[in-house]
Ligand code: AOF
């Protein structure tokens with residue numbers, strides 16, 4: 472990536488409009504893979520005259536929707552795009568040419584496109600055509616928006632994240648906080664962001680689902696290890712069956728009902744991060760979330776494996792206002808203290824009183 476930041480005429484409100492473009496891009500969260508989420512705002516004389524986002528791979532890019540929205544007003548305007556406009560014929564024609572044809576005066580770009588067939592060529596093409604181009608406005612925000620896409624483009628591997636919940640007394644929860652996160656909120660939003668979610672077992676007899684209205688649902692990968700089972704899957708409807716895959720250890724036994732249901736089963740010699748990652752890569756997935764509900768010992772093993780082989784990109788720890796009995800594991804042994812503690816924190820807290828820590832490797 473040759474052009475990183477700068478160039479062009481930076482203006483005071485550039486950041487404001489770029490943040491709006493990021494907001495638009497996020498409307499398609501979970502729906503664009505393997506494409507990135509992209510948003511575009513067109514501004515003329517201090518007025519927003521067009522807005523658009525990329526809704527889904529195969530459909531027009533963000534710039535095209537925003538240009539349609541702006542119509543004639545695009546002439547001599549400024550476009551804010553979270554990702555460098557493309558300059559290639561993919562499933563859709565190049566956005567650089569569309570912006571040139573619409574006679575834009577200036578284009579503000581959040582970040583250059585790591586896709587090797589774009590990689591700065593979009594910016595170069597716009598500059599050749601005499602358009603004032605600024606690159607790198609709200610760059611960190613734009614990078615965070617597409618962290619999975621960027622990782623996949625640069626390494627060819629899916630972006631791998633691990634999440635788990637901790638009680639206030641530091642125990643790994645084998646479930647989500649009581650009726651908390653599963654009913655919408657933070658966890659629900661998180662599920663939408665990933666192409667696939669890996670579960671050690673559907674713990675409470677059902678698969679987690681994003682509760683957001685109209686939400687994208689991930690592919691569910693259920694791990695069936697020899698030490699755990701026989702695995703029992705809850706009854707699933709047609710739609711759910713097509714979205715569940717069982718990764719089975721060669722020695723694990725699976726409840727016969729599972730195979731009768733026609734669920735895809737992949738038999739692996741050894742189930743570890745590498746074998747899961749490889750299979751997800753073969754399926755062309757861009758992002759995978761491991762939803763961990765196991766023991767402290769298992770988590771430690773998983774993290775050691777991940778760190779040693781440099782396989783994990785992100786860790787998400789949710790601290791839930793719950794006191795858990797050390798021996799427990801079941802909800803009966805835990806006490807909800809969300810209504811008894813007054814939480815003070817500099818970080819944003821979820822409506823259920825949980826705190827989320829995010830880290831990157
Ligand atoms: C943009 N604006 O909104 C998006 C871009 O197959 P295609 O035609 O959809 O091209 C996909 C590639 O285009 C994708 O890998 C990325 O490099 C770029 N995505 N570019 O100017 C957009 N979604």
Ligand code: ZN
Nearest residue numbers: 532557565566
């Ligand atoms: Zn494009």
